[in-house]
Amino acid sequence: MIDKPPKIMILYASYGDGHLRASKAVETCFHSKGIKDVVLLDLLAEAHPMLNELTKFIYLSSFKVLPAVYGAAYEITKDLPPKASFLRALNFFGTGKLKEALHLHEPDLVIHTFPQMTLPGMIKKTGRSLPLVNIITDFDVHARWLHPEIDRYYVATEDMKREMINRGVSGDRILASGIPLRPDFCHQPEETAEFRIKLNPDKKTVLLMAGAYGVMQGNRDICRTLLEKGDYQILAVCGRNRELYKDLESRFGEYPDFHLFGFVQEVSLLMQASDCIITKPGGITLSEALACRLPIFLYRPVPGQELNNARYLRNKGIAFIAEDAPSLCQGIDTLLLDEDRLSLVRAEMENLRRPEAAEVIVNDILEKWFGSETRKAPVEIGSARPRLVIH
Incomplete structure (x- = not known):
């Protein structure tokens, strides 16, 4: 002492x-x-x-x-x-x-x-x-x-x-x-309600986070598949990857349901305004999603700690791993349209969220x-x- x-x-x-x-x-x-x-x-x-x-x-x-x-x-x-x-x-x-x-x-x-x-x-x-x-x-x-x-x-x-x-x-x-x-992940910030008003209330919100350096692969295919379906609005976060930002902006910037961000500090606002997240399975991002009770979809996790993170949460019934954009979109459809299954996922999240x-x-x-x-x-x-x- x-x-x-x-x-x-x-x-x-x-x-x-x-x-x-x-x-x-x-x-x-x-x-x-x-x-x-x-x-x-x-x-x-x-x-x-x-x-x-x-x-x-x-x-x-x-x-x-x-x-x-x-x-x-x-x-x-x-x-x-x-x-x-x-x-x-x-x-x-x-x-x-x-x-x-x-x-x-x-x-x-x-x-x-x-x-x-x-x-x-x-x-x-x-x-x-x-x-x-x-x-x-x-x-x-x-x-x-x-x-x-x-x-x-x-x-x-x-x-x-x-x-x-x-x-x-x-x-x-x-x-x-x-x-x-x-x-800000311990308590829902006051800004969330205001933030939600700016989104289309008739569509589900998908948060796409490519990592701090925007290294997750397949972002273009994911955005195209979701936007063509017409049921979702996308919040795409490119981190510090300016090339990714410019590429997605040039391809999807005119879509009214596509909202693009670079590096974002207030991640909690985006998570708490979303219905699910697509991301790479870094430990911090996964913990943040768990804190927000946000269903997790992991796209082509790379071998190493991130693949092991992904497998652990998948085995717990919390995260879903996809290797291509169509199966990813199908997984999102299946979960978000099934309230009973969604409730089970969120109940499992309660056991791990800290x-x-x-x-x-x-x-x-x-x-x-x-x-x-x-x-x-x-x-x-x-x-x-x-x-x-x-x-």
């Missing part, structure tokens, strides 16, 4: 957008409790910027070129022991920058939202006592997240907790908290290590967020 607000460091990575979104959600929750000294560090980008850009390029390219190669590498390394040479080599990157950051910020606790386990071995060598926690941002457990020096794991589901126990992690070090989300995961995680950290009464403070929901408007 300490007699002053703790200093928190969060280590993340800029692959996709999910690790940063999880980090920001936790940071926001700490701030709401009066703990302002929270530092976010993109370790690999700071330590090895050229290597970071190269590996990010390879990761993003894996969605288009030879995704099976990435998937094979993921599966081969999935069950490696923590002392495996491959993992130890990966965990060496960023050592120098991390030493500088620890000296500069002197954190009282470090959180990982990306599986770069450089710190545990480094801390062990110094003999210093520093609590280390991992927030796993997928619905799948990979060996890169597991390390004997991690004090606490926060995972998406009880199934993940059981799997980690089977792999030798003590159960008292694991909390099935859910994946941390921004506060919209207040950030609050659970922060409260647990404060109680376990700092004995802080600030853990009882509610999360403050900001009221000055920009409104999304469809033109």
Whole structure:
């Protein structure tokens, strides 16, 4: 226990957008409790910027070129022991920058939202006592997240907790908290009603999210198939992919039921205004959809953690996987026109949705290590967020 607000460091990575979104959600929750000294560090980008850009390029390219190669590498390394040479080599990157950051910020606790386990071995060598926690941002457990020096794991589901126990992690070090989300996923924002008015009330709304970098394939075919059917209006989010934005705008911009967006911060507004989502199965986006009770359709998930995420939710009866646009459209028709089946899907979602995961995680950290009464403070929901408007 300490007699002053703790200093928190969060280590993340800029692959996709999910690790940063999880980090920001936790940071926001700490701030709401009066703990302002929270530092976010993109370790690999700071330590090895050229290597970071190269590996990010390879990761993003894996969605288009030879995704099976990435998937094979993921599966081969999935069950490696923590002392495996491959993992130890990966965990060496960023050592120098991390030493500088620890000296500069002197954190009282470090959180990982990306599986770069450089710190545990480094801390062990110094003999210093520093609590280390991992927030796993997928619905799948990979060996890169597991390390004997991690004090606490926060995972998406009880199934993940059981799997980690089977792999030798003590159960008292694991909390099935859910994946941390921004506060606007905990409560329906006031803007939603206004946002819905701008949509056609006679048509179902399909939210198409191609990922933060717009890497999901098949967007053009999906939009064409849905629009030609005439029963749906589409909210298409291209992320930071300007080429995708321009392509969809040129092809479908004249359709009155097609609404196009680039990178969107207020995702909760779009989700809560929609009847279903088509997306790539990143852990954060899936958790956001679950929080909004939004039926999930996953299009051609790439091998690796995203395919495993997709299969997990499919096996739970929550998500639907499609390999082509016609079968995707048929799946949407089948679900949205069957109220009984839709009710069953949403009932299953209740078993997995954890919209207040950030609050659970922060409260647990404060109680376990700092004995802080600030853990009882509610999360403050900001009221000055920009409104999304469809033109």
